[in-house]
Amino acid sequence: MSLSEQAILDRARQVRALVLDVDGVLTDGRLLYLPQGPDQEAKSFHCHDGLGLRLAREAGWQVALLTGRRSSVVERRARELDIPDVLSGAFPKLPVFEAWCRRRGMDADQVAYMGDDLVDVPILRRVGLGAAVADAHQEARRAAIWVSSRPGGAGAVRELVEYLLHAQGRWDELVAPLLA
């Protein structure tokens, strides 16, 4: 979807929640399997995304991870970052997303969702601010109104959070304690 920069900014100002795909967004999409067993999947997360998600929580936004896979390391990463909602095994994703919105009293217009692949397209079309990572599938980039310059797993989520905080005029206030 192609919107003017001003129209995208207007949508960014409405955002009160951030929902993120995990594989290919918070990670580079590669799945590392260790030989020990089915729950030994390894993922590498980027520390810049971690601080970005802390800032999102500081801003008072709801934050949720929405993934088609099930992995204990995602739950561990969410606990470390104080993210209360991990929606795992979600396939298709849209009904799970809509149920989460109802549970959290959130209108889809107030949600920024970031994804990277075909399964994310229905949500990217549904939310107020659909965002794709730089290396997302072209259908996901087409459905999004905002595309990061960084690929998944390399600070794309941080880039989205900074864009939203600047749009809402909250960057200076939230970052000041870190610079003091």
Ligand SMILES: [Mg+2]
């Ligand atoms: Mg993905």
